[in-house]
Amino acid sequence: MTTAADAIALDEELAGQPEASAVALRDGSQVVIRPVGRADAPLLADGFARLSPESRRMRFLRRKDELTPAEVRYFTDVDHHDHEALGALDRAGGRGVGVARYVRDTGDPQSAEIAVTVVDDWQGRGLGAELLARLSGRARAAGIRRFTALVSADNAAMAGLLRSVSASPVHGEYGAVEYEIPLAPAAGSGSDRQRAVGGHDGRGQGGGSHQVAVDGGRCATALGERPHEQ
Numbered sequence: 001m002t003t004a005a006d007a008i009a010l011d012e013e014l015a016g017q018p019e020a021s022a023v024a025l026r027d028g029s030q031v032v033i034r035p036v037g038r039a040d041a042p043l044l045a046d047g048f049a050r051l052s053p054e055s056r057r058m059r060f061l062r063r064k065d066e067l068t069p070a071e072v073r074y075f076t077d078v079d080h081h082d083h084e085a086l087g088a089l090d091r092a093g094g095r096g097v098g099v100a101r102y103v104r105d106t107g108d109p110q111s112a113e114i115a116v117t118v119v120d121d122w123q124g125r126g127l128g129a130e131l132l133a134r135l136s137g138r139a140r141a142a143g144i145r146r147f148t149a150l151v152s153a154d155n156a157a158m159a160g161l162l163r164s165v166s167a168s169p170v171h172g173e174y175g176a177v178e179y180e181i182p183l184a185p186a187a188g189s190g191s192d193r194q195r196a197v198g199g200h201d202g203r204g205q206g207g208g209s210h211q212v213a214v215d216g217g218r219c220a221t222a223l224g225e226r227p228h229e230q
């Protein structure tokens with residue numbers, strides 16, 4: 001249950017974290033978006049517990065009933081360079097409501113796989129797009145030039161989100177489609193910006209001002225199905 005104390009605690013956290021931003025979504029609800037850290041393991045586990053079976057399947061490309069402690073560790077113990085994750089917290093209650101991550105491709109350091117997840121009752125408010133835009137800004141700063149995303153062929157929401165950032169389907173296999181998303185160069189030309197994910201650096205006060213807003217990726221691999229890395 002949301003309490004005034006929760007909200008105050010989150011605002012104090014916001015004040016103490018230069019990398020945290022308050023963002024108003026288009027329905028007026030507010031989130032705090034910030035990089036994920038090890039201490040967020042309980043928040044991430046709680047968020048997963050509130051995902052519908054269908055959202056879990058879309059995220060992991062298979063039925064997924066639970067996250068193991070090793071998976072929770074993998075998802076939260078990120079180095080913020082080769083593996084970045086941004087989390088969104090409900091500003092009113094402090095619970096986790098969305099996360100977007102990229103994992104750099106070891107064979108191609110300018111490329112990274114992405115995944116975006118928004119808990120069901122927060123979907124459709126623009127949060128996925130906001131997270132994706134912010135993740136894009138951080139990825140560009142880390143030298144990443146393109147995202148890839150492996151998406152279930154029946155995932156209309158993610159396909160729609162990716163379409164909105166000019167992603168192209170490049171490959172299809174076993175009921176999944178791989179997309180490639182060019183990232184606008186940090187100081188790119190106007191035409192580059194229109195074609196590629198715009199994003200921003202994720203700092204400062206938000207307000208749904210993203211040029212685009214998203215989170216995606218090779219959901220079943222880089223983003224959670226590498227047990228040996230978890």
Ligand SMILES: CC(C)(COP(=O)(O)OP(=O)(O)OC[C@H]1O[C@@H](n2cnc3c(N)ncnc32)[C@H](O)[C@@H]1OP(=O)(O)O)[C@@H](O)C(=O)NCCC(=O)NCCS
Nearest residue numbers: 055058116117118123124125126127128129157158160161
């Ligand atoms: C995919 C997902 C991250 C989208 O997040 P979201 O916050 O609901 O999306 P947004 O509200 O930011 O929508 C952004 C754009 O995506 C598209 N979109 C979102 N939901 C859609 C839907 N159900 N059908 C078609 N397009 C949709 C639209 O273009 C939308 O822009 P618009 O609202 O201006 O029309 C979310 O649905 C989710 O977490 N799904 C379960 C997990 C998952 O599938 N993750 C992807 C793994 S690769």
